Amino acid sequence: MNKNKWKQCCIGILGVCLLLSCQKSPAFDVDKSLDYCVTQVGRSLNQLKPYDYTRVPRNILSGEQHWNLRPVAIEEWCAGFWPGVLWYTYEYAQDSAILEQARNYTNSLASIADGPVYDHDLGFLMFCSFGNGFRLTQDPAYKEVIIKSAHLLMDLYNPVVGTMLSWPREVANNGWPHNTIIDNMINLEMMFWAANHGGDPNLIEIAKNHADKTMQYHFRPDHTCYHVAVYDTSNGRFIKGVTHQGYSDNSMWARGQAWAIYGYTVMYRETQDPKYLDFVQKVAKAYLDRLPEDYVPYWDFDDPLIPQAPRDASAAAITASALIELSKLVPEQKQAKAYFEAAERMLRSLSRGPYQSGTENTSFLKHSTGHKPGASEVDASIIYADYYYIEALLRYRNAIQ
Ligand code: GLY
Numbered sequence: 001m002n003k004n005k006w007k008q009c010c011i012g013i014l015g016v017c018l019l020l021s022c023q024k025s026p027a028f029d030v031d032k033s034l035d036y037c038v039t040q041v042g043r044s045l046n047q048l049k050p051y052d053y054t055r056v057p058r059n060i061l062s063g064e065q066h067w068n069l070r071p072v073a074i075e076e077w078c079a080g081f082w083p084g085v086l087w088y089t090y091e092y093a094q095d096s097a098i099l100e101q102a103r104n105y106t107n108s109l110a111s112i113a114d115g116p117v118y119d120h121d122l123g124f125l126m127f128c129s130f131g132n133g134f135r136l137t138q139d140p141a142y143k144e145v146i147i148k149s150a151h152l153l154m155d156l157y158n159p160v161v162g163t164m165l166s167w168p169r170e171v172a173n174n175g176w177p178h179n180t181i182i183d184n185m186i187n188l189e190m191m192f193w194a195a196n197h198g199g200d201p202n203l204i205e206i207a208k209n210h211a212d213k214t215m216q217y218h219f220r221p222d223h224t225c226y227h228v229a230v231y232d233t234s235n236g237r238f239i240k241g242v243t244h245q246g247y248s249d250n251s252m253w254a255r256g257q258a259w260a261i262y263g264y265t266v267m268y269r270e271t272q273d274p275k276y277l278d279f280v281q282k283v284a285k286a287y288l289d290r291l292p293e294d295y296v297p298y299w300d301f302d303d304p305l306i307p308q309a310p311r312d313a314s315a316a317a318i319t320a321s322a323l324i325e326l327s328k329l330v331p332e333q334k335q336a337k338a339y340f341e342a343a344e345r346m347l348r349s350l351s352r353g354p355y356q357s358g359t360e361n362t363s364f365l366k367h368s369t370g371h372k373p374g375a376s377e378v379d380a381s382i383i384y385a386d387y388y389y390i391e392a393l394l395r396y397r398n399a400i401q
Helices: 003-022 030-047 081-093 096-107 110-114 122-137 140-154 168-173 182-196 202-217 254-271 274-288 313-329 333-350 383-400
Strands: 055-060 068-071 178-181 228-231 238-242
Touching: 030 081, 030 096, 030 383, 055 081, 055 383, 081 096, 081 122, 081 383, 096 122, 110 122, 110 140, 122 140, 122 182, 140 182, 140 202, 168 178, 178 182, 178 202, 182 202, 182 254, 202 228, 202 254, 202 274, 254 274, 254 313, 274 313, 274 333, 313 333, 313 383, 333 383
Parallel strands: none
Antiparallel strands: 055 068, 178 228, 228 238
């Protein structure tokens, strides 16, 4: 090759490289993913006929095609997610047939608000269902149910400790006196809401105390959290951090860290107190820094079987939803963009091949892990993954409009 040809060739290669590096990846087609959700909900509703509103979808295990249903009851922590999925689907599709089913499934949970309280899962149960229902319909009956549910949580609050008890039954069973699990952070949104809509104003103080004590003791120095914090009931002293659903007491259980990111994002949104913003950024960093390439975590970041360990798509969906919210709250543009792009990366992965259920079953997502140490719901479709996936898609859609 003579000198001129060689020069031309180099310029050509450089041009192609520049062109490739300037090409943006195609926009994430959020409407396509939401249309997919509408299709899957339609298929699920068909499958559920004739309707029995006292039983709700919980999971579809690997290789199965039909939802396993659970009775609506205060003991079934996931009973609010299916009505929640229906509300979000209605919000997008504006289909009155879906609205009717959202109402019917939601109403079947109403008596849970009459108590007595069983454990801390009331936020999941009642805010995903009635909370979304009120947001979209302003039905005053829904408001009453939410306020009653939030008041029930006060029965679990120990003012000496400063947190709500999560599992009353574990006090005796496991010798965990005042136990608080990180998932309990998800109740705080409903407590703020209830206090701001005519409920007991003390709910706000309780929520803040809970978040503050959790911030102080529930996290290790690297900002990863324990699943369970055990406190002395009588003097509030932190006794130990342990796990129930994670790999080990000191591992980073993916969904636990996701609940923490979601919960402290809500705390900052509700209080505008910069200490929560600072904290949630550290908690999010601990999670984001250790994600695999597709941004869908293994069920526990410290499982030695990685990369053979199962994933948890639900943790990715929860985190994507939280990060989109956080991206609207952080003042620095660069950081906001980074959170939004991380969430988009999670949603792109969840919206492709390995994670979409497609025609295999009628859920939205595969590859969630519920309780690996208990060998329960491992690598399965689970209703809360679908709930947070569609919530995240709608948040994404609202953010780009
Ligand atoms: N108990 C809530 C969860 O499994 O994440």
